[in-house]
Amino acid sequence: MNNLFWKITVRDIKLSWHGGSTSSMVVAFFIIVVSLFPLGIGPEQNMLARIAVGVIWVAALLACLLSLDRIFQADYEDGSLDQYALSPLPLELTVLAKALAHWVTTSVPLILITPLLGILMNMDDAAFMPLIYAMLAGTPALSLIGTIGASLTVSLRRGGVLLSLLILPLYVPVLIFGVMAVDAMVMKIGSNAPLLFLGAFTLFSLAITPWASAAAVRLALD
């Protein structure tokens, strides 16, 4: 059972490397969106430093959103999803394996490139590590919630826009607590409630995603 879970994750990661490597495109999109802000606002260093964390988080949400439709779309179109539904691994675990593959191929590269963008945005030196911690705690929720949205829109031919409308409002808690957690760590207030909220939101989405997403996939296959 366990073995099967990893097999599906590894297969999805391999697939994202084949066929034009979506990971590198998501990273490129992330860099471009963030670099638009200095161009739009002008080279005012204090202003950029103040909005840096928020901008990076927003760009991460958008980059994540961009790659959601590939979680199920190809598998739905070529019939692999039928076979997954009939495989010995419960569908609940299959969707979780696919969410994990999405996190590895999307969020991990984003987190790795974040320090570079911090420099671009003249981010406070003390904020680099806190931002990475906050992203590690918050980005799994983006992939998990996104998996629910992707499974709800998989049977629609052009579900991309609807997917954004469904999912972006649900990403708001991650954005709010993600930015607040970084601020709290920079100011060294001691206890860090926003970071705990962020972690709690990730755990909450981990708890509901398997059931919600598997149910939506079953409906799509009907």
Place this chain on the structure above:
Amino acid sequence: MKILETFCATNLSVNRGDRLVFQGLGFELRGGEILKLVGPNGSGKSTLLKTLAGLIDATDGDILSDENSVLGDAEWAARNLCYLGHKNALKREFTVLENIEFWAGVWGNQDKITLSIEQMGIGYLADTPVRYLSSGQTRRTALARSLCHNAKIWLYDEPTVGLDDQGLGLLADAMKKHMASGGMIICATHVDLGLDKDTIKTLNLADFPASASALVDQW
């Protein structure tokens, strides 16, 4: 593994959207037999196969295996059913062998890979990515993949699409071998596969039309 004696459906009705596709459908199949599904386009052959596989919920009726109801039993279905639909479920990016290896691994039957590739005569394609294959070769790959399944019951939806004469012969041989070992096949096809007449049962979906009165009852 316990040998399945019978597989049958009783009084099966299926809705898709608001439309009743067929109703009151029943059949009984024994080990070593093939059930050939025929009927005009849209009469519900694919729907029936998907219902038996558990991908679509039946509105009414029951599916029995050795007199135990297996309707909605996903674990039973995963062990005993091998479904091959219109779509081949192959990744264009991977080679023939990688595709087959993955699913054989999912089903835990890696030892059957070599034999099944040989059986469908695609050994020379093993290292070719699926995107370079013709439609017939792709179909053969999908069939070889499904031969890796240990299932007693095969659910095939138009397995012959795109196959040439040699491919048809290889498919018929594989089916005969499966039936000789006590397996069952439910297959939607219009092609004569040259199987032993005694083992073929035919189910015409047109015999179970959704009557207007049934629709009224639904409402």
